[in-house]
Amino acid sequence: MKRNNKDIFLIFGLLALACVLFAGQVYGEEEYDEEAYGPLKPIVWAKPVKGVVFLHKTHTMGAGLECDSCHNGEMFEMAAGTAEENDDFTMASLYEGKYCGSCHDGETAFSSKTRCATCHVGVKGYNRLTGVVLHDAEGGNH
Numbered sequence: 001m002k003r004n005n006k007d008i009f010l011i012f013g014l015l016a017l018a019c020v021l022f023a024g025q026v027y028g029e030e031e032y033d034e035e036a037y038g039p040l041k042p043i044v045w046a047k048p049v050k051g052v053v054f055l056h057k058t059h060t061m062g063a064g065l066e067c068d069s070c071h072n073g074e075m076f077e078m079a080a081g082t083a084e085e086n087d088d089f090t091m092a093s094l095y096e097g098k099y100c101g102s103c104h105d106g107e108t109a110f111s112s113k114t115r116c117a118t119c120h121v122g123v124k125g126y127n128r129l130t131g132v133v134l135h136d137a138e139g140g141n142h
């Protein structure tokens with residue numbers, strides 16, 4: 001009888017542990033709060049070049065920036081795809097301190113003159129992030 005009780009405690013103990021681990025897995029993924037940190041979905045631009053990516057998560061949750069450091073009526077609208085309609089959404093503007101360049105100047109954040117591939121994910125990255133399926137370029141293997 002004593003032996004059995006021990007086994008039962010062990011089983012319940014293991015079940016409880018499994019529950020905690022499982023809950024951690026499930027809720028861990030949903031911890032990100034879009035109200036507090038902005039949309040989770042990456043923003044990807046195709047103009048003038050494909051593709052440049054921006055993540056709210058790393059800027060708000062990660063770097064601790066407030067919404068109005070970028071959504072201040074001057075830098076970025078709260079509407080994906082707005083900036084890429086402007087003719088001056090270029091590296092020259094970034095180097096002058098506009099758009100991303102207002103922080104990515106080598107002081108507030110890494111310089112726009114370095115680490116090109118951190119922002120530029122290319123055509124492949126663009127397709128992956130936007131879920132575009134290539135038919136012609138990849139030989140129609142879909």
Ligand code: HEC
Nearest residue numbers: 036037038059065066067070076077078079080081082083
């Ligand atoms: C470091 C700059 C930056 C910060 C900080 C920032 N955003 Fe953004 N946000 C952007 C950029 C860039 C875009 C895309 C604008 C464009 O394409 O012209 C955007 C777009 C958006 C959009 C539109 C998304 C869509 O799919 O149309 C929403 C909503 C948004 N931001 C909310 C927030 C909120 C809420 C915060 C604060 C918690 C925040 N943003 C902080 C840069 C920022």
Ligand code: HEC
Nearest residue numbers: 053054055058063069070099100102103108109110118119
């Ligand atoms: C208000 C300031 C600010 C603006 C505007 C800003 N960033 Fe950032 N960004 C930061 C900071 C701070 C970091 C983290 C420190 C670092 O990596 O130097 C960062 C990190 C990053 C990173 C590395 C982490 C990641 O997200 O993967 C990328 C890529 C990036 N920014 C892209 C952009 C792009 C693209 C834009 C313009 C659409 C932009 N940022 C605009 C401040 C800014």
Ligand code: HEC
Nearest residue numbers: 045046047048049052089090091092100104112113116119
């Ligand atoms: C902080 C993010 C960031 C970094 C770092 C960055 N770029 Fe860009 N780049 C952008 C954004 C934003 C655009 C405009 C959106 C688009 O073209 O999709 C752009 C556009 C461009 C364009 C087309 C417009 C133009 O100016 O001719 C070229 C070419 C380019 N980048 C080259 C580079 C090279 C080369 C590097 C590295 C030396 C670099 N970029 C680093 C964000 C960045």
